[in-house]
Amino acid sequence: MNKKYTYVWVSLIVLIFGIIVIPRIVDRLSSGSVVENDRLNSEGKNSDDEELAYILLDGKRRKVPSFEFINQDSxxxxxxxxxxxxxxxxxxxxxxxxxxxxxxxNLVGVQEHFKNADDFALASFSITPDVDTPQVLRAYKEKYGVTGENWNFMTGDQEGIYELANAGFNIFAAEMPDVPGGFEHSGLFALVDKEGYLRSRIDEYGNPIVYYRGAILEEKGVNDHGETEEIGILKVDIQKLLEE
Incomplete structure (x- = not known):
């Protein structure tokens, strides 16, 4: 007799659960609220108000490796x-x-945006240093109307520059005779904080974006592949680091 009543109560509880709880779970899944309330996602939304992440390598904060090159002024x-x-x-x-x-x-626009910030700078490394002598780099700087002293266009040992690009920053650069110009490289920008650590904002999945797209004009907004420009968010994130 007791077993009979036990089965009845269990069945009743299951029925109530099915009527009340399951529809709520379905509603949350269909509306996406389960995903949005996930811990990683809530901490990692692409918010302009959030602190920038550190880029990690083997669990340690990734720092810019040592480098030493000459700039456009030798x-x-x-x-x-x-x-x-x-x-x-x-x-x-x-x-x-x-x-x-x-x-x-794009970088000229970024420099202009932060022209009054003494603690902001830019570093451009030539991947064809044999051709891009200091004189050539100086002419390039003048061509783009760069007037500030906080932007170095650097040249030097090619092996050292490629090591810095590929191993130091993981920004691809290589000599490839079959492509226009004979060299291939990514159009990415890396952001570095005042202590020399690589930083970036978090994407919608809670992961650092690591780099910022630099090969899409900010004013254009989107390229032919549907990728959006990231100069706007880069400016926001630079400002965050300046205020840290």
Whole structure:
């Protein structure tokens, strides 16, 4: 007799659960509220108000490796010269027929935006240093109307620059005779904080975006592949680091 009543009560509880709870779960799944309330997602939304993430390698904060090259004025510049400054890094070459003009134009806009910030700088490394001598780099700087002293266009040992790009920043650069210009590189910008750590905002999945797209004009907004520009968010994130 007791077993009979037990079965009745269990059946009743299951029925109530099915009537009340399951529809609520279905509603949450269909509306996406389950995903939005996930811990990683709530901490990792692409909010302009959130602190920037550190880029990790083997569980440790990734820092810019040591470097030392000469700039457009034949002045020796090292990573130590950038300590205490927030800065943006890119890899380019002056004869690039494709993305470099767009990247440089975007960075000119970024520099203009932060022209009054003494603790902001830029670092551009040539991937064709044999061609891009200091004189060539100086002419390139003048061509784009760069007047500030906080932007170094650097040249030097090619092996060292490629090591810095591919291993130091994981920003691809390589000599490839079959592509326009004979060299291939990504159109990405890296953001570095005042202590020399790589930083970025978090994507909608809670992961650092790591780099910012630099080869899409900010004013254009989107490229032919449907990718949106990221210069706008780069400016926001630079400001965050300047205020840290």
């Amino acid at each position: 002045v020796l510049v090292s990573d130590k010269d950038y300590l205490g400054k927030v800065y943006v890094v890119d890899f380019f070459f002056t004869r690039c027929p494709s993305i470099c003009p767009v990247m440089t134009t």
